[in-house]
Amino acid sequence: MTGLRYVYAICRPFGAPLQAELTGVGGAPAKLLHHHGLVAVVSDVPQRDFAEEPLRAHLEDLDWLAATARGHQQVIDALTAVTTPLPLRLATVFRDDSGVRVMIEAREEDFRRTLDRLEGRVEWGVKVYVEAETPETAGTATAGTAESGPPAKPASGRDYLVQRRRRAKAHEDSWLRAERFAGRLHSLLSAHADAARLHPPQNAALSRAAGQNVLNAAYLVPRKESEEFVEIVDRTKGEEPGMRVELTGPWAAYSFVDLEFAQSEEEGS
Amino acid sequence: MTMPSRMPEPYGQGGGSNLADILERVLDKGIVIAGDIRINLLDIELLTIKLRLIVASVDKAKEMGIDWWEDDPELSTRARRDALARENAELRERLARLEELEPGRARTREESP
Numbered sequence: 001m002t003g004l005r006y007v008y009a010i011c012r013p014f015g016a017p018l019q020a021e022l023t024g025v026g027g028a029p030a031k032l033l034h035h036h037g038l039v040a041v042v043s044d045v046p047q048r049d050f051a052e053e054p055l056r057a058h059l060e061d062l063d064w065l066a067a068t069a070r071g072h073q074q075v076i077d078a079l080t081a082v083t084t085p086l087p088l089r090l091a092t093v094f095r096d097d098s099g100v101r102v103m104i105e106a107r108e109e110d111f112r113r114t115l116d117r118l119e120g121r122v123e124w125g126v127k128v129y130v131e132a133e134t135p136e137t138a139g140t141a142t143a144g145t146a147e148s149g150p151p152a153k154p155a156s157g158r159d160y161l162v163q164r165r166r167r168a169k170a171h172e173d174s175w176l177r178a179e180r181f182a183g184r185l186h187s188l189l190s191a192h193a194d195a196a197r198l199h200p201p202q203n204a205a206l207s208r209a210a211g212q213n214v215l216n217a218a219y220l221v222p223r224k225e226s227e228e229f230v231e232i233v234d235r236t237k238g239e240e241p242g243m244r245v246e247l248t249g250p251w252a253a254y255s256f257v258d259l260e261f262a263q264s265e266e267e268g269s
Numbered sequence: 270m271t272m273p274s275r276m277p278e279p280y281g282q283g284g285g286s287n288l289a290d291i292l293e294r295v296l297d298k299g300i301v302i303a304g305d306i307r308i309n310l311l312d313i314e315l316l317t318i319k320l321r322l323i324v325a326s327v328d329k330a331k332e333m334g335i336d337w338w339e340d341d342p343e344l345s346t347r348a349r350r351d352a353l354a355r356e357n358a359e360l361r362e363r364l365a366r367l368e369e370l371e372p373g374r375a376r377t378r379e380e381s382p
Contacts, residue, residue: 004306052306059308066288069295090295093306103302114300125290202289209287248290254298 003044004051005094008075009085009252010104010111011039016082025071030078035101038111041079042100050093059091080252084119086111087252114257122226122250124219126189126233127202129211129244130178174242175214181240182215188236192229193219197255211244218255226250 006025013034022030028043048054058064072090079085094100104111154160190196201213221229230247237245 007302007304010300050306052308055306055308065292069288069291072295073291087294087299089299089301091304091306091308092302093304093308095305099305103304107302199293202293208289248287251294254294257300258298 004047005033005042005097005100006045006050007088007092007094007100007103008041008043008072009079009087010115011041011079011083011085012115013037013039014083018082019078022075022078023071024075025068027071030075033097033100035104036108038104038108040100040104041075041085042097043075045093050091055091055093076252080122080250084115084121085252086114086118086257087254118220118253118256120224121194121220121222121253121256123253123255124193124221124226124229124233124247124249125251126185126215126217126219127209127213127246127248128178128182128185128215129209129213129246130174131211131242131244177240178212178214178243181243185236185245186215186217189217189219189229189232192225192232193221195220195256199255209246218251220253220256223250 006028008024008030018030018032024030024043026043026045026049028045030041030043033040033042049058058068069090076085076087094103154163186196186198197218199216199218201216202209204210204212219229233245233247
């Protein structure tokens, strides 16, 4: 026996079938493990990749990490289409099915409470980017020097300082506008969501997205109201020049699952 | 249990998902449960991962004017080379100044052969 059990998510039993031939990490088929009225969604993973030592090494390997993350997300996505899964963090691995069962028993109450709270809800991600300056907007800020493409080489030290000050001013203005826009958008969307979370802006080099990320938020929205939520976001696109609004989802409620677990002691009273 | 009510088509997901969006969720969010295989994701140098991602997309990053790592000797061999070159130039300059201060000795050395 060399297989380990990789656990993707915990959910309630669901009637709808998973998409046929759903595979997860390493291309292994996803399976359902019923226990105590809950379902763990698992797949077999080889010891040679997921024992402690190789796993630690693999996690430093970007290609492996990316493929594994996509395998994980593929299963969570499929589950999100048919039920409300509680996604587990990447690489939650047990020796065998009985290890998974023991874990379910130990966290049973937490799982049920969180499932109750999230039932029928999904997460939408909304990001706002300040787009790189377009020639028109640059033109208003650097009147006269109308630059397109790379700025002209300053002729003197004084020119250089003037150019630099103009650029700094334009930069400041667009930041102020971005802050206001992002704030407005966030309160609008929060009002249409059951909960909201602000995440740190994404590194542009990491996301490969153009522009500077100024808002990176997640909203917990009932499925029934998702269509309306998406329309609201769509209406804000193009509302503010130089700002780009990006919507992702529906995700499983990744950003909202841990709350209950962290607070479980306080709630005992 | 019934099928969920009508949902909008997925946005920004599927094959072309932004890796950053996925990693942000699967690594930083989600329920943390200690499995039998103990890996603390916080132990992994997330910074290392991020740097590798950056390096993986160096050309794109350069296009966007992100090049801070090029100046950091810890991260860039070019920066290390540049640092050496700079140090070299500084040393030469200092040597030249010292020789100016002590013309006698410098000349002696030059004239000796």
